[in-house]
Amino acid sequence: QVQLVESGGGLVQAGGSLRLSCATSERTFSTYVMGWFHQAPGKEREFVAAIHWSGDWPYYADSVKGRFTISRDNAKNTVYLQMKSLKPEDTAVYFCAAARSGSVYYIGSYDFWGQGTQVTVSS
Numbered sequence: 331q332v333q334l335v336e337s338g339g340g341l342v343q344a345g346g347s348l349r350l351s352c353a354t355s356e357r358t359f360s361t362y363v364m365g366w367f368h369q370a371p372g373k374e375r376e377f378v379a380a381i382h383w384s385g386d387w388p389y390y391a392d393s394v395k396g397r398f399t400i401s402r403d404n405a406k407n408t409v410y411l412q413m414k415s416l417k418p419e420d421t422a423v424y425f426c427a428a429a430r431s432g433s434v435y436y437i438g439s440y441d442f443w444g445q446g447t448q449v450t451v452s453s
Contacts, residue, residue, distance in 0.1 A: 332356040332359075333354060333356070334442055335444055335445070336350060336424065337352075339423075339449045340448075342416055343452050344417055344452065345415060346451070349413070350366070350424055351409075352426030353406070356407065359407040363381070363382055363428070363429040364428055365379065365434055365440060366380070366409075366425070367424070367440075369422055377436075379394065380429075381400045381402050385402055385404075394413075397414050397416075398413050399412040409426060419451075420449060422448075423449075424447050425443055425444055425446045
């Protein structure tokens with residue numbers, strides 16, 4: 331069982347920035363595709379970003395392209411989501427997840443999930 335722990339959420343004004351982190355002690359972390367999803371109240375969990383095990387080929391939802399950056403440090407077993415120019419519609423619980431295979435955009439591809447961290451953007 332891979333345990334993922336997110337941190338870095340909080341309250342920020344529109345236009346501000348936050349950096350989320352997701353850490354694991356899993357020694358095979360570098361073999362997983364890592365993704366970020368978010369879930370707003372009353373809505374389904376949605377894809378935000380993902381990154382290949384090598385750190386190449388990041389993937390983003392259209393709604394965050396140009397504002398969010400996903401990165402990973404395999405030596406630290408950590409994946410990051412740098413969020414800039416935040417908007418009130420970015421308010422949600424953000425989850426990191428790990429996938430061995432499958433489409434990075436598809437929630438069902440992810441085998442393990444963190445507990446989530448709340449991001450609230452005020453207008």
